[in-house]
Amino acid sequence: MKLIERVLIKDKWFKLLIPEEDLIEGIERVAKQINEDLKGKTPLFIGILNGAFMFASELIGRFNSPCEVTFIRLKSYEGIERGEKMKEIQSLTENIEDRHIVVIEDTIDTGHTINYLLKLLRKKNPASIKIATLLFKPNAIQFNINPVYVVKEISNEFVIGFGADYDEQGRNYRSIYQVVNEK
Numbered sequence: 364m365k366l367i368e369r370v371l372i373k374d375k376w377f378k379l380l381i382p383e384e385d386l387i388e389g390i391e392r393v394a395k396q397i398n399e400d401l402k403g404k405t406p407l408f409i410g411i412l413n414g415a416f417m418f419a420s421e422l423i424g425r426f427n428s429p430c431e432v433t434f435i436r437l438k439s440y441e442g443i444e445r446g447e448k449m450k451e452i453q454s455l456t457e458n459i460e461d462r463h464i465v466v467i468e469d470t471i472d473t474g475h476t477i478n479y480l481l482k483l484l485r486k487k488n489p490a491s492i493k494i495a496t497l498l499f500k501p502n503a504i505q506f507n508i509n510p511v512y513v514v515k516e517i518s519n520e521f522v523i524g525f526g527a528d529y530d531e532q533g534r535n536y537r538s539i540y541q542v543v544n545e546k
């Protein structure tokens with residue numbers, strides 16, 4: 364199948380950074396690790412909406428033992444800028460005490476979103492919390508957080524695709540695209 368090389372979303376062009384094939388290869392590697400680490404533990408996967416919907420689907424669909432799935436909806440970005448306030452649009456309703464949790468993120472950038480969720484989860488005494496992220500920007504993170512399951516590390520460019528948006532669009536593309544500043 365021919366890959367889309369460039370995408371125009373509203374006022375910005377994006378160019379191909381990580382093709383779908385490489386993402387799927389990385390997701391399979393991470394899924395294998397999770398299968399080994401959490402076999403027999405009936406983990407609860409918590410996807411962070413909206414961005415994580417596609418990665419959550421691809422990852423959880425490769426978990427081979429009983430598990431549970433839920434979502435929380437957090438938002439702090441408008442366009443390509445992070446806003447000051449974290450909006451909790453849909454909260455967690457499950458009792459997670461003594462549960463093995465896998466949090467699923469599409470992108471860990473500054474780490475504000477994942478840090479907010481980790482603080483919230485730790486108060487509820489889970490047995491363990493592990494983080495799975497499709498993309499990790501190690502040079503942007505502002506917290507001492509180590510995601511154990513990382514599909515791809517990238518530098519600090521703003522990206523879209525595979526769930527990640529620019530101004531709510533672009534989530535549908537199955538590869539990752541980075542913003543380009545020239546036309």
Ligand SMILES: O=P(O)(O)OC[C@H]1O[C@H](OP(=O)(O)OP(=O)(O)O)[C@H](O)[C@@H]1O
Binds near residue numbers: 412414415470472477
């Ligand atoms: O590490 P951070 O700097 O906090 O950035 C990462 C977060 O930003 C995006 O969410 P956004 O707030 O855009 O909401 P969305 O998931 O609905 O796109 C992305 O999905 C992550 O959740």
Ligand SMILES: Nc1nc2[nH]cnc2c(=O)[nH]1
Binds near residue numbers: 440520529
């Ligand atoms: N879509 C998208 N959202 C983000 N939130 C933080 N960084 C990013 C990014 O690179 N892309």
